[in-house]
Amino acid sequence: MTFATHYNVGTVTVTAGSANVVGVGTFWVGNVEPGDILWVNGVSCRIQSIGSNTTLTLARNWPGATAAGAYYEAWAVLDAVGYQQKTKELLTKLASGNVDALAGLNPIADTFPFFTGPGTAALATVTAQARALLDDPTVASMLLTLGISAGVARLAPVVADCNSVMDSGWTVASDTTSNRPPGASYWFVFTLYWPNGSHAVQIAWGAFTTQQLSMKRYRNNDGSWTAWAAAGSTVVGTVSQTGGVPTGASMQRVSNANGEGIRLADGTQILWSYREATVITSTTTIANFWFFPAAFAATPTLSVTATRDWAGGTARAESMATKTSDDSNTGSNIWANSPTGVIQANDKFRMHAIALGRWF
Numbered sequence: 575m576t577f578a579t580h581y582n583v584g585t586v587t588v589t590a591g592s593a594n595v596v597g598v599g600t601f602w603v604g605n606v607e608p609g610d611i612l613w614v615n616g617v618s619c620r621i622q623s624i625g626s627n628t629t630l631t632l633a634r635n636w637p638g639a640t641a642a643g644a645y646y647e648a649w650a651v652l653d654a655v656g657y658q659q660k661t662k663e664l665l666t667k668l669a670s671g672n673v674d675a676l677a678g679l680n681p682i683a684d685t686f687p688f689f690t691g692p693g694t695a696a697l698a699t700v701t702a703q704a705r706a707l708l709d710d711p712t713v714a715s716m717l718l719t720l721g722i723s724a725g726v727a728r729l730a731p732v733v734a735d736c737n738s739v740m741d742s743g744w745t746v747a748s749d750t751t752s753n754r755p756p757g758a759s760y761w762f763v764f765t766l767y768w769p770n771g772s773h774a775v776q777i778a779w780g781a782f783t784t785q786q787l788s789m790k791r792y793r794n795n796d797g798s799w800t801a802w803a804a805a806g807s808t809v810v811g812t813v814s815q816t817g818g819v820p821t822g823a824s825m826q827r828v829s830n831a832n833g834e835g836i837r838l839a840d841g842t843q844i845l846w847s848y849r850e851a852t853v854i855t856s857t858t859t860i861a862n863f864w865f866f867p868a869a870f871a872a873t874p875t876l877s878v879t880a881t882r883d884w885a886g887g888t889a890r891a892e893s894m895a896t897k898t899s900d901d902s903n904t905g906s907n908i909w910a911n912s913p914t915g916v917i918q919a920n921d922k923f924r925m926h927a928i929a930l931g932r933w934f
Contacts, residue, residue: 579649579650580647580648580649580650581602581605581606581647581648581650582645582646582647582648583599583600583601583605584597584598584599584600584601585597585598585599585600585643585644585645585646586598586600586612586614586641586643586644586646587641587642587643587644588612588614588636588638588640588641588644589636589640590635590636590638590639590640591635591636592635592636593622593631593632593633593634593635593636594629594631594632595612595629595630595631595632595636596628596629597627597628597629597630598628598643600627600628601627602624602626602627602628602629602630602648603624603626603627605648606621606624606630606648607621607624607650607651607659608621608622608623608624608659608663609621609651609658609659609660610648610649610650610651611648611649611651612630612632612646612647612648612649613646613647613648613649614638614641614644614645614646615638615639615641615644616638617636617637617638617639618649619632619633619634619636619637620632620633620634621633621648670692670693671692671693671694672689672692672693672695674693675689675693675694675695676695678695679695679696679697680697681697682697684699684700684701684702685697685698685699685700686698686700703719706719707719707720721741730743730744730745730746730762731745731746732745732746732747732748732751733745733746733747733751733763734750734751734752735751735752735753736751736752736753736754736755736763736776736799737752737753737799739763739765739776740767741765741767742765742766742767742774743764743765744762744763744764745763745765746760746761746762746763746781747760747761747763747778748760753799754778755778755780755789755791755802755821756789756802756816756817756819756821757780757789757814757815757816757819757821758780758781760780760781761778761779761780761781761789762778762779762781763776763777763778764776764777764778772795773792773793773794773795774792774793775790775791775792775793776790776791776792776793776799777789777790777805778790778802788804788805789802789803789804789805789821790802790803790804790805791803801819802819803819803820804819804820804821804822804839809823809824809825810823810824810825810826810827811823811826812826813825813826813837813838813839813933815839815841815934818841818934820839820840822839823839824838824839825837825838825839828843828845828867828868829867830867831867832847832864832865832866832867833845833846833847833848833864833866833867833927834846834847834867835867835868835929837868837933841871841932841933841934842930842932842933843868843870843874843929843930843931843932843933844928844929844930845866845867845868845874845928845929846926846927846928846929847864847867847925847926847927848924848925848926849862849864849924849925849927850922850923850924850925862907862908862910862925863900863905863906863907863908864905864906864907864908864927865904865905866903866904866905866906866929868933869903869904869933870903870904870929870931870932870933871903871931871932871933871934872903872931872932873901873902873903873931874903874929874930874931875929875930875931876898876901876906876908876927876928876929876930877927877928877929877930878898878908878925878926878927878928879925879926879927880908880910880923880924880925880926881923881924903931906929908925908927910923910925
């Protein structure tokens with residue numbers, strides 16, 4: 575170690591009876607060392623420590639008079655004296671017991687030392703997996719070592735088969751993934767396993783679709799999975815299905831000029847219509863074709879009632895015999911006959927019809 579003869583950049587303020595010294599325009603770190611001598615106005619004192627470029631502490635309180643903004647010199651001690659000071663500081667630190675605590679350990683393979691308190695230490699085991707993690711240079715490489723994709727959900731892995739997911743976490747089911755949920759080509763799938771690994775649940779959200787699709791299923795103790803089913807669907811909205819599995823709302827209201835009805839998520843569809851007309855020409859039979867307000871998957875079961883009010887005199891409802899023809903999944907021709915005779919002109923005809931079937 576080689577010391578400069580002295581250092582005198584800037585000015586200092588010393589206070590009588592105080593060990594604290596403040597500099598202005600000084601750069602003491604690296605230029606002044608503990609053990610050097612501070613000289614101000616003919617008075618000198620040994621430096622104990624350097625706090626910063628502008629603060630230092632003397633080994634004893636300043637023996638001279640107070641001086642502000644004064645010229646100074648920091649005299650470098652001889653190398654031997656400096657080494658003695660450094661050696662003394664080192665010995666003081668060694669006497670804390672920390673080195674003795676480390677020296678008292680018996681190193682064995684796959685362990686590292688750590689302090690359990692002041693002057694006490696112990697050994698901890700470092701497994702091969704922990705060493706593989708410690709030598710990773712980045713967080714991304716650490717995540718890969720742990721088997722976690724960087725960004726987790728942002729870079730969730732695409733799986734070949736939803737049934738093969740054996741760990742809790744996020745995955746992506748694509749259009750080529752086996753056993754994925756129906757209704758969309760891509761799904762974000764979250765899998766959560768029971769602590770003992772015997773049971774699990776998968777919840778999936780449809781990706782790149784305007785519909786808010788959510789599906790769920792469960793893994794049984796024997797490793798088999800239940801069928802996908804709608805999870806948390808809207809009660810009233812648009813019903814939908816894929817492969818017979820409901821993927822939309824629980825029910826859907828149907829209403830247009832041809833009638834009204836409801837569609838249920840299980841495939842049931844119930845439609846109804848009230849139709850009213852005035853007979854123009856006397857006849858014995860009235861026919862009226864009902865176009866269903868929504869199509870059925872197959873020809874539905876129909877229930878029809880019809881009445882007429884006689885023209886002229888007191889109006890009263892007369893039940894009429896009904897039948898249907900030309901039935902299809904989109905409509906039916908409804909016939910009404912008067913059991914009492916000819917249906918007169920200006921008689922009012924009323925029909926109530928219900929169709930029951932399935933929409934898928």
